[in-house]
Amino acid sequence: MPSLLKLDNLHIKVEGNEIIKGLDLEIAEGEVHAIMGPNGSGKSTLAYTLMGRPGYEVTQGKIIFKGEDITEMEPEKRAQKGLFLSFQYPVAVPGVTVASFLMTVLQSLSKTGNGRFAELRKNFRKNFKENMTQLKVDPSFATRYLNDGFSGGEKKRIEILQMMTLQPQLAILDETDSGLDIDALKIVSEGVSRYINPERGVLCITHYQRILNHLKPDFVHILTQGKIIASGGPELALQLESEGYKAFGIVEETRGTI
Amino acid sequence: MKRESRQTTGGQAWVVNRKKEDKKMEPKWLTERRQKAAEDFKTLPLPKTDEFWRRTNLSRIPFDQFEPIQSVTNGAAKGSASRYLPVPMMVSGELLYGEKMSPATLDPNSQKAGVILDGLQNALEKYPELVLKYFGKGFQNRHEKFLAQNEAFWQTGVFCYIPKNTQVELPILLASHFSGGNQSAAPRLLIVLDKGAKTTIVHYASSETENDSIFLNNVVEIYIEEEAHLTYIDSQALSDQTFEIAQKRIELETNAKLKWVLDIQGSKLSKTNIETVLKGSGAAAEVLGLLCGNKKQHLELYAWTQHAAPHTTADILIKGTANDAAKTIFQGMIRIEKAAQGTESYMANNNLVLSEKAHADSIPRLEIEADDVRASHGATIGQVDAEQLFYLETRGLNREEAEHLIVEGFYEDIFGRIPVESVREVMRKNIEKKVGVIA
Ligand SMILES: Nc1ncnc2c1ncn2[C@@H]1O[C@H](COP(=O)(O)OP(=O)(O)OP(=O)(O)O)[C@@H](O)[C@H]1O
Ligand SMILES: [Mg+2]
Numbered sequence: 031m032p033s034l035l036k037l038d039n040l041h042i043k044v045e046g047n048e049i050i051k052g053l054d055l056e057i058a059e060g061e062v063h064a065i066m067g068p069n070g071s072g073k074s075t076l077a078y079t080l081m082g083r084p085g086y087e088v089t090q091g092k093i094i095f096k097g098e099d100i101t102e103m104e105p106e107k108r109a110q111k112g113l114f115l116s117f118q119y120p121v122a123v124p125g126v127t128v129a130s131f132l133m134t135v136l137q138s139l140s141k142t143g144n145g146r147f148a149e150l151r152k153n154f155r156k157n158f159k160e161n162m163t164q165l166k167v168d169p170s171f172a173t174r175y176l177n178d179g180f181s182g183g184e185k186k187r188i189e190i191l192q193m194m195t196l197q198p199q200l201a202i203l204d205e206t207d208s209g210l211d212i213d214a215l216k217i218v219s220e221g222v223s224r225y226i227n228p229e230r231g232v233l234c235i236t237h238y239q240r241i242l243n244h245l246k247p248d249f250v251h252i253l254t255q256g257k258i259i260a261s262g263g264p265e266l267a268l269q270l271e272s273e274g275y276k277a278f279g280i281v282e283e284t285r286g287t288i
Numbered sequence: 289m290k291r292e293s294r295q296t297t298g299g300q301a302w303v304v305n306r307k308k309e310d311k312k313m314e315p316k317w318l319t320e321r322r323q324k325a326a327e328d329f330k331t332l333p334l335p336k337t338d339e340f341w342r343r344t345n346l347s348r349i350p351f352d353q354f355e356p357i358q359s360v361t362n363g364a365a366k367g368s369a370s371r372y373l374p375v376p377m378m379v380s381g382e383l384l385y386g387e388k389m390s391p392a393t394l395d396p397n398s399q400k401a402g403v404i405l406d407g408l409q410n411a412l413e414k415y416p417e418l419v420l421k422y423f424g425k426g427f428q429n430r431h432e433k434f435l436a437q438n439e440a441f442w443q444t445g446v447f448c449y450i451p452k453n454t455q456v457e458l459p460i461l462l463a464s465h466f467s468g469g470n471q472s473a474a475p476r477l478l479i480v481l482d483k484g485a486k487t488t489i490v491h492y493a494s495s496e497t498e499n500d501s502i503f504l505n506n507v508v509e510i511y512i513e514e515e516a517h518l519t520y521i522d523s524q525a526l527s528d529q530t531f532e533i534a535q536k537r538i539e540l541e542t543n544a545k546l547k548w549v550l551d552i553q554g555s556k557l558s559k560t561n562i563e564t565v566l567k568g569s570g571a572a573a574e575v576l577g578l579l580c581g582n583k584k585q586h587l588e589l590y591a592w593t594q595h596a597a598p599h600t601t602a603d604i605l606i607k608g609t610a611n612d613a614a615k616t617i618f619q620g621m622i623r624i625e626k627a628a629q630g631t632e633s634y635m636a637n638n639n640l641v642l643s644e645k646a647h648a649d650s651i652p653r654l655e656i657e658a659d660d661v662r663a664s665h666g667a668t669i670g671q672v673d674a675e676q677l678f679y680l681e682t683r684g685l686n687r688e689e690a691e692h693l694i695v696e697g698f699y700e701d702i703f704g705r706i707p708v709e710s711v712r713e714v715m716r717k718n719i720e721k722k723v724g725v726i727a
Binding site for chain 1: 673674675676678679680681682683684685686689693694696697698699700701
């Protein structure tokens with residue numbers, strides 16, 4: 031399987047503090063990876079860095095996406111290449127409706143000459159409506175301002191709606207399951223499952239086993255203090271769920287604060 | 289030394305120029321008024337230290353560099369006004385004034401109803417009584433430098449009158465235009481809605497400059513009689529070498545209604561003072577303003593709202609964005625007189641500063657003499673949030689596009705309250721030019 035994402039001894043500094051301290055990870059097309067880890071272990075830091083957040087500095091190692099070094103690339107270029115992040119804390123943009131926002135994004139993306147986006151733009155109305163129905167998002171959300179006054183769960187659902195609209199090749203889901211009620215979790219997971227195909231990958235950051243029941247990850251990684259300390263199959267998540275982090279030698283004191 | 293003393297006059301050439309003009313035919317009362325005002329203009333100092341002027345440095349205006357234009361009554365063809373709008377607009381009538389004036393066009397219904405749309409000079413000849421009843425009515429005994437300058441020397445202007453109980457469906461378009469040549473002008477606008485009249489008037493001011501500049505002293509007076517409703521769109525897209533000082537006053541009689549949209553985007557320096565006077569009980573004004581500055585623009589809006597009668601309401605929302613090294617200033621004053629019981633008055637000013645060198649100031653004030661009132665004011669000055677930008681960028685928008693989207697969103701609550709789609713488009717088009725462009 032061709033490689034989608036490859037991280038080789040990645041080190042990340044945020045405001046002078048090293049948060050990720052030598053991380054290796056490879057995701058191939060068609061694979062679902064889960065990253066679990068205590069609060070403050072660096073999961074969101076990794077996700078932000080993969081998207082090119084200003085101030086998140088890669089001090090060692092590289093981010094290779096589809097064979098290309100994107101370590102220094104602007105966030106919008108990464109989006110053009112097919113990377114997507116579902117934010118742990120989606121940001122509100124008052125005055126900009128969900129529908130016009132996504133249309134603007136597709137317009138801008140199709141200007142890059144990528145026929146894939148031109149196609150998505152052409153079919154936007156139809157796809158958008160279908161995706162809303164699938165995710166059981168009330169049609170009124172199309173004309174509501176992006177994340178403005180949305181509940182925690184609503185925001186997460188709209189993140190996945192955005193993912194389904196933009197059809198990225200690698201979707202990073204940063205705790206998309208947190209804040210979703212049980213029914214919503216099922217609906218969102220089904221949405222993500224439907225999105226997965228042999229050319230696409232998912233990096234699912236989560237604290238809970240439940241979403242993994244739906245997504246059926248090929249690999250589970252445990253991240254603590256900026257390093258992956260264990261990797262394995264879905265059984266790792268089950269073990270974590272029943273035994274907690276101490277089964278992996280992580281004690282309370284070494285965790286970050288919640 | 290001589291140069292300095294001339295500086296404080298606000299442009300000596302005006303006085304000299306006027307002497308030639310006085311020889312022209314004008315009603316005697318007008319000539320007398322002009323001469324009286326000219327005396328005021330000559331003797332009054334530039335308003336430097338006055339609280340409401342001190343935030344705009346008037347010495348940035350090279351007053352003596354400009355040559356005042358002569359009286360303008362023709363020069364442009366019918367239908368010229370709409371040519372200056374960046375998007376087409378369906379109108380029921382239009383008139384261009386400024387350095388050239390076009391004949392007015394009016395649809396047959398409005399003509400039949402007796403709507404008047406004409407150059408101010410023509411109107412003075414044709415409808416002297418009607419014009420005299422209103423001309424300068426709201427600005428009596430003011431003795432202010434720039435009001436006096438306009439009163440003494442105005443050379444171009446419009447008179448628009450909507451008769452009793454007349455409803456004009458489509459907007460009436462008034463456009464003013466000036467093109468460079470270091471010229472200066474004092475345009476004057478007089479609009480009257482008689483009892484029960486209803487209309488929308490769109491005013492669009494534009495100018496062009498290259499290596500030269502323009503100075504404009506605009507005076508606008510609008511009278512809305514009992515039960516009349518006016519939507520006044522006041523859009524300004526002056527060139528970045530134009531200096532503008534404007535005094536605009538709207539008076540509302542009993543149960544009159546006003547929606548005033550101020551769109552201030554152009555000029556190198558603009559100092560606009562607006563006066564909303566709720567004179568009759570039950571009068572209601574909604575004032576929406578947008579100040580969009582970039583480069584080294586200095587844009588100041590001073591909004592004065594006076595509640596002089598009971599049960600009047602005012603709802604004022606002014607939003608500003610400052611990009612590059614621009615400066616926007618909002619000063620607001622709500623004055624509620626003793627007689628204005630049962631009044632409601634709200635004023636909000638929100639600003640977004642888009643770059644490190646840009647600057648926004650906000651000074652809202654309240655003066656309340658009555659006791660049965662509901663009034664509030666609030667102001668915010670914020671920056672574009674780095675989180676917001678990153679979030680939008682991760683979806684595929686570049687920095688400029690993301691910023692532009694945030695700015696559009698910021699202005700959305702104003703756009704949502706503008707009733708004419710083509711007006712929203714005009715404003716959006718002009719904003720695009722200043723804060724990035726989206727497809
Ligand atoms: N701007 C910053 N300056 C300094 N430290 C930071 C900054 N941003 C994050 N950190 C620190 O980096 C560490 C990792 O944070 P991160 O958000 O990546 O954790 P996480 O694994 O996503 O946690 P959670 O499960 O709570 O979401 C934390 O200790 C956090 O305080
Ligand atoms: Mg996190």
